[in-house]
Amino acid sequence: MDVEGVAILARGIAAKGPEGVVFANLDLRVDPGALVVVAGASGTGRTSLLLALSGRLPLITGYLDVSGHVLPAQAKAVRQLIRPARVRPVCELENRHRVREAIAERRLISGVYEDEIEAALAKVRIAPDRTALIGDLHPAERLLFAVALTIAAEPAGILVDDVEAGLSMSARAQVWAGLREVTRTGMTVLTSATDPPSGDVEVIRLPAPEPDHRPTKVLDRQGVDAP
Amino acid sequence: MKAIKLAWLELRRFRGPLRRFVPLVLILVPLLYGAMYLWSNWDPYGRLNRVPVAVVNSDRPVDSRGEHINAGEQFVQQLKATDMFEWNFVDAAEARRGLVHGRYYLTIEVPPDFSAKLATTADHKPQRPAVRIVKNDANGFIVGIMADTAQTELQNQINAAAHVTYARSLYGDLGQAREKLRLSSEATKQLVQGSDLSKQGTDALAKGLNGVRDGTGQLSRGVQDISDATAQLDQRLSTISNFTAERLPGAVNALVNASNVAANSLNTIKTTTGFLGQRAGEGRGAVEELGQKHPELAQDPVYQRALNNARKLADAAGTADKDAHRALTTAQDANRQALSLQDSMGPLQNQVRAITAPVDTLRSRAAEMSGGANGITSGLNTLAASSGVLHTGAGQLNDGAKNLQGLVDGTLEKIPPTNPTEVSHAADVLGSPTEIRTDNLNPAHVYGRGLAPFFFAIALWVFGLFAYLLLKPVNLRALADRVGALTIAVAGFLPAAVLGVLGGLALYAAVDFGLGLDPEHVWWTTGLLSLAAVAFVAIDHFLRTAFGAIGGLLSLVLLIVQLTACGGLYPMETAPVPFQAVHPFLPMSYLVDGLRVTISGGVTEHLLRDVAVLAGFVVVFLALTTVAVQRQRSWTLGRLHPQIEF
Numbered sequence: 088m089d090v091e092g093v094a095i096l097a098r099g100i101a102a103k104g105p106e107g108v109v110f111a112n113l114d115l116r117v118d119p120g121a122l123v124v125v126a127g128a129s130g131t132g133r134t135s136l137l138l139a140l141s142g143r144l145p146l147i148t149g150y151l152d153v154s155g156h157v158l159p160a161q162a163k164a165v166r167q168l169i170r171p172a173r174v175r176p177v178c179e180l181e182n183r184h185r186v187r188e189a190i191a192e193r194r195l196i197s198g199v200y201e202d203e204i205e206a207a208l209a210k211v212r213i214a215p216d217r218t219a220l221i222g223d224l225h226p227a228e229r230l231l232f233a234v235a236l237t238i239a240a241e242p243a244g245i246l247v248d249d250v251e252a253g254l255s256m257s258a259r260a261q262v263w264a265g266l267r268e269v270t271r272t273g274m275t276v277l278t279s280a281t282d283p284p285s286g287d288v289e290v291i292r293l294p295a296p297e298p299d300h301r302p303t304k305v306l307d308r309q310g311v312d313a314p
Numbered sequence: 315m316k317a318i319k320l321a322w323l324e325l326r327r328f329r330g331p332l333r334r335f336v337p338l339v340l341i342l343v344p345l346l347y348g349a350m351y352l353w354s355n356w357d358p359y360g361r362l363n364r365v366p367v368a369v370v371n372s373d374r375p376v377d378s379r380g381e382h383i384n385a386g387e388q389f390v391q392q393l394k395a396t397d398m399f400e401w402n403f404v405d406a407a408e409a410r411r412g413l414v415h416g417r418y419y420l421t422i423e424v425p426p427d428f429s430a431k432l433a434t435t436a437d438h439k440p441q442r443p444a445v446r447i448v449k450n451d452a453n454g455f456i457v458g459i460m461a462d463t464a465q466t467e468l469q470n471q472i473n474a475a476a477h478v479t480y481a482r483s484l485y486g487d488l489g490q491a492r493e494k495l496r497l498s499s500e501a502t503k504q505l506v507q508g509s510d511l512s513k514q515g516t517d518a519l520a521k522g523l524n525g526v527r528d529g530t531g532q533l534s535r536g537v538q539d540i541s542d543a544t545a546q547l548d549q550r551l552s553t554i555s556n557f558t559a560e561r562l563p564g565a566v567n568a569l570v571n572a573s574n575v576a577a578n579s580l581n582t583i584k585t586t587t588g589f590l591g592q593r594a595g596e597g598r599g600a601v602e603e604l605g606q607k608h609p610e611l612a613q614d615p616v617y618q619r620a621l622n623n624a625r626k627l628a629d630a631a632g633t634a635d636k637d638a639h640r641a642l643t644t645a646q647d648a649n650r651q652a653l654s655l656q657d658s659m660g661p662l663q664n665q666v667r668a669i670t671a672p673v674d675t676l677r678s679r680a681a682e683m684s685g686g687a688n689g690i691t692s693g694l695n696t697l698a699a700s701s702g703v704l705h706t707g708a709g710q711l712n713d714g715a716k717n718l719q720g721l722v723d724g725t726l727e728k729i730p731p732t733n734p735t736e737v738s739h740a741a742d743v744l745g746s747p748t749e750i751r752t753d754n755l756n757p758a759h760v761y762g763r764g765l766a767p768f769f770f771a772i773a774l775w776v777f778g779l780f781a782y783l784l785l786k787p788v789n790l791r792a793l794a795d796r797v798g799a800l801t802i803a804v805a806g807f808l809p810a811a812v813l814g815v816l817g818g819l820a821l822y823a824a825v826d827f828g829l830g831l832d833p834e835h836v837w838w839t840t841g842l843l844s845l846a847a848v849a850f851v852a853i854d855h856f857l858r859t860a861f862g863a864i865g866g867l868l869s870l871v872l873l874i875v876q877l878t879a880c881g882g883l884y885p886m887e888t889a890p891v892p893f894q895a896v897h898p899f900l901p902m903s904y905l906v907d908g909l910r911v912t913i914s915g916g917v918t919e920h921l922l923r924d925v926a927v928l929a930g931f932v933v934v935f936l937a938l939t940t941v942a943v944q945r946q947r948s949w950t951l952g953r954l955h956p957q958i959e960f
Contacts, residue, residue: 105331109951178790178794
């Protein structure tokens with residue numbers, strides 16, 4: 088598995104919802120194969136930003152370039168590059184499916200083969216019981232299973248929203264470890280979390296929304312360069 | 315209090331640009347449903363005059379009893395004056411086509427023998443003509459029920475036309491009766507004139523008989539006088555005889571002469587009285603003959619009196635003749651005695667001279683008798699003439715009476731019969747002179763069968779509405795991947811579509827086996843139900859995909875609109891204009907229309923059109939869903955965090 092990950096460059100981007108601006112005047116830069124964490128409290132626009140970077144949410148202003156594709160004109164190409172593994176509520180596994188049903192669905196959706204999915208499961212180091220209900224899987228395993236299904240098609244980047252949700256500390260470590268493994272293929276992994284893990288991650292901090300819903304202040308990109 | 319505060323807090327949740335309208339929408343749901351429904355069904359009976367109905371007048375006018383009876387046209391005019399329905403006066407073929415194809419909801423047919431049967435009213439056995447109403451439940455069941463309620467008024471219209479015809483026919487008969495009575499009146503006048511003539515004849519007869527009576531009286535008196543004079547003469551002659559014997563033998567000569575003269579005179583008298591008696595006898599004979607010729611006169615008192623008088627007259631004349639004869643004999647005896655005394659009884663001469671005076675009287679009385687006899691003659695002549703007039707008058711009287719009888723008989727025949735059975739039959743026919751026969755091209759028979767299309771349509775729509783509350787319209791994982799929008803749309807559509815078909819078939823089976831729907835075309839019915847289930851699901855799928863929870867609300871609104879505007883209950887013509895305007899764009903309209911054909915029967919073209927339209931709805935809405943899915947590959951904040959969710 089060897090993937091050319093996406094590189095992202097954004098200048099002054101902003102997005103707006105029915106209840107006001109979600110984020111504004113945001114600059115960022117993501118290198119291929121990076122593990123990116125959009126950090127901020129829930130409701131700060133983490134999900135929106137992930138969707139916007141993958142060409143799934145229109146911006147109201149700013150410049151955004153994903154691996155040479157300029158948004159919003161080439162949003163379709165960008166969506167092909169970056170696939171969501173789990174974005175609430177945009178993309179989640181069906182809890183009442185069995186594991187094998189989810190695999191069957193994925194094969195239909197992405198046109199991947201069984202062995203590719205097996206390889207992906209091995210990559211994130213899980214081996215779920217094929218007859219188990221998704222909802223019965225351990226939350227960490229469930230998340231990694233969703234990641235595995237997504238990377239089986241070898242996209243240039245994936246989205247994993249709200250990584251830490253419902254996870255214990257040890258489970259979080261397992262998930263982050265799995266995601267690091269994914270980045271080793273060259274794939275860019277865009278995630279969101281309340282607290283970024285330590286280590287070689289690029290962190291994008293989003294401030295808590297102000298009560299009066301005024302435009303968010305300029306956010307500085309804070310990142311730690313990969314070694 | 316706590317409960318109230320908690321309740322208020324529940325309502326406080328609805329904040330935000332859209333969410334704040336949620337309670338308002340909830341408030342409006344009853345209004346939407348109730349007001350729309352009531353608005354569309356507010357006064358369907360009051361708008362019956364917009365329902366197109368074909369009227370076929372096949373009636374052939376007839377001429378009866380001198381009257382031109384055109385009851386069919388009369389009925390048509392009567393209908394034109396009312397606006398019960400929207401009348402279309404067409405020929406039979408067009409009416410049939412229109413009814414079959416749903417351009418007309420009813421046809422009213424006036425049969426060819428309508429006038430002919432109405433014209434039998436004045437006959438002994440009147441016939442009741444029938445008007446035929448043909449319905450077609452393939453165009454809606456309720457309109458047939460509406461027609462039933464309008465039937466009473468329609469019956470009144472038809473009866474009114476019939477009554478006008480009756481009046482015409484009756485006045486025609488009256489006119490004829492009046493003409494006959496006028497002729498009768500003239501005949502009566504002739505009769506009166508005849509009886510006048512008869513009366514004049516009778517008067518003349520009476521006058522003639524009076525003349526006879528007077529003449530007879532005169533004769534009687536004259537004869538009496540003759541008798542008296544003869545008696546006096548006898549006495550005088552006795553005196554003279556005695557006197558002559560004693561004193562006047564010289565007068566005998568004179569006496570002889572005188573007695574000779576007297577004898578001669580009496581001879582003349584005798585002749586006269588004989589003639590008189592003969593005439594009186596003839597008069598009596600004439601009157602008796604009159605009586606024999608006209609036996610009806612025999613009982614007439616005047617005639618009887620005349621006959622009596624004539625008889626008395628004849629008797630009196632006979633008596634007078636006999637007296638005259640006796641007097642003549644006596645006079646001749648006297649004459650002979652006088653002749654014997656002539657020479658010796660000269661002194662009697664003077665006294666004999668005295669005899670001349672009574673003889674003069676006798677002579678004058680004899681003249682009077684002659685006049686009386688003449689009176690009898692003329693009276694009898696008058697009588698004979700009068701009897702001729704009487705005969706003529708009686709003949710005229712008889713003719714007039716015969717004419718009168720003929721006319722009265724003729725008029726009598728015009729008057730309707732009085733046989734109790736016939737009278738009761740005629741009264742029945744006249745009371746309700748026409749009947750309405752109803753027919754149905756495609757009868758639904760029972761209310762449920764007639765309204766099944768409507769309720770099937772509602773059921774299938776409600777299925778579509780509910781289906782996507784429980785099923786996911788779009789597979790979001792597929793949406794996030796490379797899968798084509800059409801595939802995603804179909805994948806989201808198929809589960810509900812299949813369940814909808816199964817649901818529709820379950821409904822059909824329950825209604826058919828449980829209630830006895832017994833459709834005309836089972837396979838078409840089930841096929842159409844399946845297609846409609848698929849079409850309705852396609853529409854609801856699109857609404858849920860494109861508009862989310864709002865789409866569910868839109869589906870509810872559509873349900874209400876279709877309930878009111880699909881024409882499932884009343885004919886669309888009776889609905890307010892906005893409902894009529896949206897009617898052709900509603901999928902339920904086509905399901906209702908098609909199911910009517912498959913359940914009650916009807917034209918296949920309708921069914922094929924409905925199938926095509928419903929299939930079109932499937933294709934169009936799947937295409938729209940595909941477009942919506944394609945657009946959803948990119949999210950919006952609004953969709954990401956929808957403000958309203960079911």
